[in-house]
Amino acid sequence: MNFDDTPQEAAFRAEAKAWIAANAPKQYEEELKKSSLGRTELKGANLLEVAKAWQKRKADAGWACLHWPREYGGRGATPIERVIWQQEEGAFSKLSYVFIIGHGMCGPTMMAFAGDDQKRKYLPPLASGEKIWCQLFSEPAGGSDVAGLRTRAQKSGDGWIINGQKIWTSGAHYSDYGILLTRTDPEAPKHKGLTMFFLDMKSKGVEIKPIKQANGQSDFNEVYFTDVRIPDAQRLGAVNDGWNVSLTTLMNERMSIGAGVATGFPELFEFCSNLMLEDGLAIDDRNVRSKLAQWAVRASGLKYTSMRAISALSKGERPGPENSIGKLVAGSMIQDIAAYAMDLQGAAGVLSGPGDAEAAGKFQAMLLRAPGTRVEGGTDEIMRNIIAERVLGLPGDIRVDKDVPFNKIPTKGR
Template sequence: MNFDDTPQEAAFRKQARDWIAANAPKELEAELSRPSIGRIKLDHGNIVDASKAWQKKKSDGGWACLHWPKEFGGRGASPIERVIWQQEEGIYGKLGGVFMIGQGMCGPTLMSYAGEEQKKTHLPPMASGEHVWCQLFSEPSAGSDVAGLRTRAEKQGSDWIVNGQKIWTSGAHYSDWGILITRTDPNVPKHKGLTMFFLDMKSPGVEVKPIKQASGQQEFNEVYFTDVRIPDSQRLGAVGDGWNVSLTTLMNERMSIGARLSTGFQEIFDFCSNLVTENGPALDDRAVRSKLATWAVRNSGLKYTSYRAISSLSRGERPGPENSIGKLVAGPMLQDIAMFATELQGAAGALTDPAVAEAAGQFQAMVLSSPSGRIAGGTDEIMRNIIAERVLGLPGDIRVDKDVPFNKVPTKGR
């Protein structure tokens, strides 16, 4: 495969590069250039505000959500143009993390299932960064089994009344809107009684409680619903067809996470290139070189697998189960790299203060935050099941509750 730019692609690249050079928030360049894993923190200013300002500028210039149709705030660009933009945006692309869930997961779901008026109303402000969206799926009692959810929605006139709880909702504390999957019929098997909605996160009865993580950050939240009223016009898909609707979200989620989840490879390569241990330069150690070579191959494979997925989207295809591969590889790789770098530091690996720790303590922070990457968007075990059953065609797991009405599934004595 030839990855050189065609004349048209070269012209697009120059246009993008020139626009970024003239419009990028250069005042943030130093902070964004620092190696980082997880949510970016600014020394001065709020990351959400900075992200919204950059997204709005991109939108005004015609560079937001490049692959989206123009009528929804995008550019109608080709997959390769989207890749070129990401390459040229560079460090400023880190400001897009705030919008990953909305633009990468909620947006495609609305495009597939919302009415035309709803699309025209909600997609442009999502693309411009005016509105931030979150995804309300996981629940305390369901674990990795999304279909085991218990948040219920009951029809009352032309509205639905929602009660229940969601957990591990990324960005809920600063989101304006969210997509929500609920149980509307407990008398049928768990996958058949679900219905999807979208709602204003400022609706009466919605309560968001941030969860403090081991890393000190607060990216995830608990969200409680108490008699929350949602109009039927905000339903996505048919009543009882929520599981099918959710597959669009979940497949896009795994593609977005697998494509964007940092592996830490560049950080570990730079670190080892400059590290001198008690036995000499780290790169003189055959074991270190072997580790770096293995991670380099995986990192390259993830990049080009992501490009293949983008090409599939350009043909109008829904992201497939193959995208679970990217997430399954990237999550453990990030954790392995973090642990290896910390071990290379010896006793100094216990230091976490960025002012005194080697590599500004980035690998220590990575050790604390990396486990979430193996859970968010589906655990490693779920990813392996998806790959085994849907990609390789292996026999499925035995599921004793598959055809049992949800209200008959035992909840005690496990």
């Protein structure tokens, strides 16, 4: 394989690099470089406001959502140009975290199932960061079984009435819109009685409660729906065909999360290059070097697996189940790396304050956030099942509820 830029790619890289150098919010660069998964903060500035301003600046110059069609706010760029942009944006890409669900999951779903007028209305503000979207799938009783959801949508005139609860909804507290998966036919098997909608998160009857996490932040939320009215025009796909619609979202979700998670390996390598142990630098210890080599291989595998997925997209293919590999490996890797870094710190590993801890408490923050990473977008167990059944072709688990009407499936307490 030849990974050198072609003349056209080199010209694109030079253009992107020059634009970023002239327009990026350089005053935040050092803080962003030092931030990690679990703690991205800016002193004296609102992270959300800075992120939206940077996204709007990119959109105005044609650098937002590069792979999207131009008419929807993108650039119509090739997959490799998208990779080049991500390489050149560097630390500033961390400002895009608040948009990952909208750009990576909701946007592709809207493109596939919304009407033309709706695409022209909703997608450009999504691409520019003026509007933020969330994904309303998970529920308290369903766990990782998306099809086990109980939020009901009942037909009422020319619209629908929604009642129920969602949980673990990332960014719901600052989102403007969301895509919502509901149950419309409880008498059908659980995968066949679902319908997808999109809605305004400020709609009457929507209540959002942030969830306090171990790392002190509140990325996730509970969302309650009480007699929320949604017009039928905001339905995505056919009635009771929501599972097929959701597959577009879920496949893009696993690609976005798997490709976008910062595993912490570069930070660990730098940390080990400077950390003094009792007998010298950590990087000179053969056991430390062995660990680093293992994670270097995994990081490389993640990188090129992601590139294969991007190449598939360039051919017009829908993201496939193989993207679960990136999600599975990245989620466990960041937790293992953070735990190992804390072990190397010894007693100092219990300190988590940025002013006191080694590496400004970066690995402590990563470890506290890591369980959320392994759950969001599907647990490790769900990812392994998908890889086993849909990538390797192994026999599927026995599902006794597969063809049973949803309202006939036994539940605890009935």
